[in-house]
Amino acid sequence: MAESNWYVVHTYSGYENKVKADLEKTIENRKLQDVIKEVLVPMQDVVEIKNGARKAVQKKMFPSYVLIDMVMNDDTWYIVRNTRGVTGFVGPGSKPVPLSEEEMKNVGIRDGGVEIDYSVGDTVLVVNGVWEGTVGPIQAINQSKQMLTISVDMFGRTTPVELEFSAVKKI
Numbered sequence: 001m002a003e004s005n006w007y008v009v010h011t012y013s014g015y016e017n018k019v020k021a022d023l024e025k026t027i028e029n030r031k032l033q034d035v036i037k038e039v040l041v042p043m044q045d046v047v048e049i050k051n052g053a054r055k056a057v058q059k060k061m062f063p064s065y066v067l068i069d070m071v072m073n074d075d076t077w078y079i080v081r082n083t084r085g086v087t088g089f090v091g092p093g094s095k096p097v098p099l100s101e102e103e104m105k106n107v108g109i110r111d112g113g114v115e116i117d118y119s120v121g122d123t124v125l126v127v128n129g130v131w132e133g134t135v136g137p138i139q140a141i142n143q144s145k146q147m148l149t150i151s152v153d154m155f156g157r158t159t160p161v162e163l164e165f166s167a168v169k170k171i
Helices: 016-030 075-082 100-105
Strands: 005-011 036-040 043-050 053-060 065-070 086-089 123-127 135-142 147-154 158-164 169-170
Touching: 016 036, 016 065, 016 075, 036 075, 065 075, 075 086, 086 100, 123 147
Parallel strands: none
Antiparallel strands: 005 065, 005 086, 036 065, 043 053, 123 135, 123 169, 135 147, 147 158
């Protein structure tokens, strides 16, 4: 059996979830689970502030694009290419180009964790939780637990506080 790779498919704007649903239905109906393994619309959690209220929402990381883990052959190419809402594969001409391992890591698909651009010593603002509004420098980062430790002043003393990556933002 040939090895599957991740490919990028361009869709009409706003059709990403429709393309994903249609492809998943086709995969199930034609029993193609062994050649088209996963269809993904990468999403990220963001906090929006509207009318002074914080709201956690999910936004598409790559609007108008869908990622597909599949074994490329004439049949799978035809099925994906002729799905309603798909404008084509990303690649030169009509030849789809698979994403490399490095590109998949950069997208954040391959490594299950959250990538952060913080380093020890950076000052961060706590954006949710008990410590919301607190500012402090990062003392330690634990990538495997997705936590970082900051120093905060409490009752005139510096105290370490452990927080999730999603609870802070760099300032």
